[in-house]
Each structure stands twice: as C-alpha cells, then as structure tokens.
Amino acid sequence: MTYDCAVVGCGAIGSQFESDERSEAILTHAAACSAHDDTSLVAGVDTSDRNRVAFEERWGVPAYATVTELATEHNVDLACISTPSETHADAIRAAVDIGVSGILCEKPVATETAAGADVVELCESADVPLAVNYTRRYAPGCRDAREAIRAGELGSVHRAVFTYTKGFLENGSHMVDLARWWFGDLDRVADARTDVEADATLWIDDVACEVVGTGTHTYSYTAVDVYGSEGSLHLIDDGNVLLRRVGQPDPVFDGFEKLMDDRRFETGIYRALLTALDDLVATVRDGSPLTCSGEDALRTLEVCEEVLEGSP
Template sequence: MRIGILGLGRIGAFHAETLAGLDAVESLVVADPFADAARAAAERFGARIADSPQSLLAAGVDGLVVAAATDAHPALIRAGVEAGVPVFCEKPVARTMAEGLEVLDTVRGGGVPVQIGFNRRFDAGFSAARAAVRGGELGKLHSVRCTTLDPAPPPAAYIAASGGIFRDCAVHDFDVVRWVTGREVTEVYAAGGNRGAGHIREAGDADTTGAVLTLDDGTLAMVSNSRHNGRGYDVRMELLGFEDSLAVGLEDKLPLRSAEPGAVFPSGVPHDFFMDRFAAAYRAELAAFTEVVAGARPSPCTVEDALEAGWIAEACTLSLREHRPVTVEEVRAG
C-alpha cells in the first residue's frame, strides 16, 4: 500500500522511518511546508514529494498519516475522510474540545476510519496489564498509579502552544487508565506547582502535577507528571487489586535508583526519551494502522477515545485553576 505523511518534523520523520520498514507499505508520499524536511525524507526513504495536502491525497494514497502541527489536525483529518482515505493522526484531535467535537461529527458521518495516536495502547507492558485486569487476575481493583516524568522540559515555544501539562502530557496517562481498566473517569482533583523552568510558569502552566481520578466503579487512580526528572524518562503504571498487584515499566531501564543496601535493581541505562521508551509501541501502532487501511480491523483508538481523554484533561485543568474537585460531566456540559 501507499501511505501519505503530512508533516516531517521530529515525530513525522520518525513515523516515515517506521513506515518505510513495514512489509505492508510499498511506498510513501510526503508533504511538509518546509521543503528541506520533505526533501530529506524523500532522499532517505525513496518517497515521492507532494507540494500540498491536496496533491498528496490526489496521488492515490491508501492511508494518510497526519504529523503536522496541532492547529492543522482538524482540517487534515477532514480532508482525508472526505477523500475516503483512512487517517492516522497524532494526538490531540484538535486544540480545543469544541473543534474536536466538530471533527467527531465529520468522522461519524464519513464512514472512513480514523486512528488517533495514543501509542501506549501498543506497548507490550500496558497490553499485558490490560489483559490481566480484564481477565480478573488482580481481582477487583482499588487503586491505580500512573506517571509520566520527562527528563527535561520542552522549549518555551512548545509549552506556549501545548495547551498545558494535562492536555499535552498527562492525557496519555488518562487514556491508558481508561484503556487498561475499562472504566470511565467521573471526577478529578488536581494540584500543581512550579519548581523549575521559568518559561513554564510564565506560560501559566505547571511543571509538576498530581491528580486523583475517581473511576465509575469507585477505584482511585493517582496520576503524577513532571517536566523535570533528572534521572531520565519515566513512564509507569501500578495496578493494585484485592487478589494481586501488577506494574508496567518495572524493568532494568527504569530511571530510579534504590536506597536499599545491596540492591542492584534497576541496573540498566535509564530511558532518556519517549522515542527510546516506546520505539516498539510506535512500530506496532503504525502496523495496526496498515491493518485499518487494509480493512482488516477497526480503528484501535478512535476520535471518541481521544476526546474522552481530552475531557479528563479539561477537568484537571479546571480543578488546578480553581482548587476544587471537578466532574467530567461539568466540563462536558460547560
């Protein structure tokens, strides 16, 4: 099959490399406003260059990967759906929930599959955790702990356009809490602070946050995030049940050191970047998209899924700002 890629920045170029290595992908068509980025991808992967999204879609692509800036996501998703081309789009669906709902209306009426890029759904550890929970191995859950800690903050320009730490970073945790547990979040209470980079504070954002999520069966999920984790990139999940407990990310490259005398775990070189931690998951995610394109499976992460995680992020953002519990229904109605 022929896959088109719109946007050849850091993640777009990474996706191009991954797609070029998949057996199902015969060729690539690429487009980027920066000609040098498109030219580099074309030279490296033998891709054809299109001078616009419209010409890329007219080039006979079977599937479309959207890795452009967030502001462009709604229009590019619509363009793919209207052309009858299955779309993979990096999160978020749109900058605002209102725009996201408009995209959802288009997708629902278009009959064309759209997959949103929440790569943790394709990580082996998170997949095993989901199977354990759904299979009853842990018994009834009472607590979930989920964390994403970046080794260093993004630059000021990225922070200013990110929508805030809950919408940009914690949203991955929110999605995977829903996906692994099979439950919905009903209420949140969030707190945050600034102990590091001044440009995050100046943007009105927090660099370190914690949120307690109440799930619809009464389970509590604690989500912690930070832009500053000196030892490396740390993504983990702990699931505590009445029969057993399970951890994702508890492996030798975990960026923690033990204070216990004689302890040698973890002993590996810590993860230092999300592309390192989730390289296999990104490959599995795009391999799944080729199956969606082929009609062999439905979208494994729909626009609806992405918006549900977005509503949780909206509730946490409001909770942090107003220092109070917020229900998801409040922001959904608001």
C-alpha cells in the same frame, strides 16, 4: 492489496527519530509505512523546506508543502498525521478532503474538544476510519497487563499511580488514556490541580487513578504503578518494560509477606507504531474495530479538559 501512504508532518515522529541500524524498533510513521507488508510510503508533506529535503533524502520519495499539492500527484490511501498538536484537526480535514481511506493521527486528536468532536464527526460522515496513536494501546505487553488486571490476577485493585513529564496534553494525556483503557471509562474527576503540573484523581469504579505531573520539561519520563490485594504491576522505562510483583513470605520477618519480583518483560512499545498502522489497515480492509478510535481519543481529550477546567 497494497495501500499507498503519505506522512503529513515530517519532523521527529513523522520521519526523523532514528534507531540503531541493528535495532528492530520502528520509531517513525515513515518507518512504519515502509516496513509494513501491505503499505507503501509514497510521499511526505511538511511546510518546512528543511524537513522536506531531509525526508526526501532519507526515504527516497517526494515531499510536498501542502496536502493539496500532494493530491495533484498521488492518490493516497492512508494518511499518517504527525504535525504539531494544534494543527491535527486541520490536517485531518485536509486528508478527508483529498479522499483518503483511513487516517492514523498522533495524539491528541485536537487541542480542544470542540475541534476534536468536529473532526470525529467529519470522519464518521465520510466513512473514513480515524485511528489515534495513544502508543501504549498498541504495545502487546500493555495489552497483556490490561487483561491481567481485568481477569483479577492482581486481586482487588483500588489505586494506580500514573506519572508523567513534559506537559499534560502531550504526555499526561497518554496516562489519562491508559487509565481509561485499563480500568474503564471515567466516573468522576477529583482533586484537580495545577500547582506544579496538571494533577488529578480519576475515579473509575472503585479505582483511584492518580495522574501526577512532575513539572519537569527537560527530560521524558512516564511510569505506572498498579497496586492490588495480591500483587502489583509497574510500567517502567517509559513504557518499554513491565514488572509484575506478587506477595511472597518475607524471608526476614516471619508471618509477613512482601512484594517480590515475579516477571519482567519488554512490552513491545518500540514497535507500537507498526502495530498501530497494521490496526488501521485491518479496519480499512475488513472493518475490524480500531484499537484507539477517534471517539476514544475524543473522550480522553474531554477528560483532560475536565481536569484543566477543574483546577484552581
């Protein structure tokens, strides 16, 4: 079966991010819908005339001003929502109203937990799977890192540092979600502050996950450093590269060990949108559990609100 897809929000991540034609990167929802073997991109939706024209020219399918207009011409199976964050909840409601079978929404699921809880409950009641694109969950290398941490390959882990730029809900929430996915659900928030950007220590069991905002909005940057008793993991290049380091005898100082590079590989994050869509298709087709469900995204949003509310 082929699932007809519509992209709701034809801006950057919906349609306009482009990669080199020689690259295998999938950087937009429209590209993912076009590339997936079991989906077909049939339409877009955007309130901007300019975005609609650009979408039609780029993808060769029609674009509409509203989801209601879309529904008059198409019976859409899957909706990919990439509108501005503050409109995610309304876009999810509109997609449910026209009877879609599944939704893939950009993070955050909403900008307030009350709205997030409302749409998660709505999707559950309507039996519409709601997936949320916390991208690192869909990168194979990040999944491998999670398994390595949980298998004890780094030894005992007591601290991890998650660094971000360009806003707490936009990029910082990626770090909060990754901490929860790698280490487990939150025990408590400590030392929440907003002096430069929203920062906090998220305690998960015995692991102190330090979420640190640089306060910078001129460029994008995320990095993760996990330190264990036997080695470390470093997620660098905005999540594209994972570096593993292990303790080795120091070549200079006898009797000491130092961390030295053991393995470096790409995580596959530049094709994560295609993996996210594939994840949703599998859920719609045979009920497979979602990698990042609406409930997962709602819990991440609740932690983000707790950080913001706990900041002096």
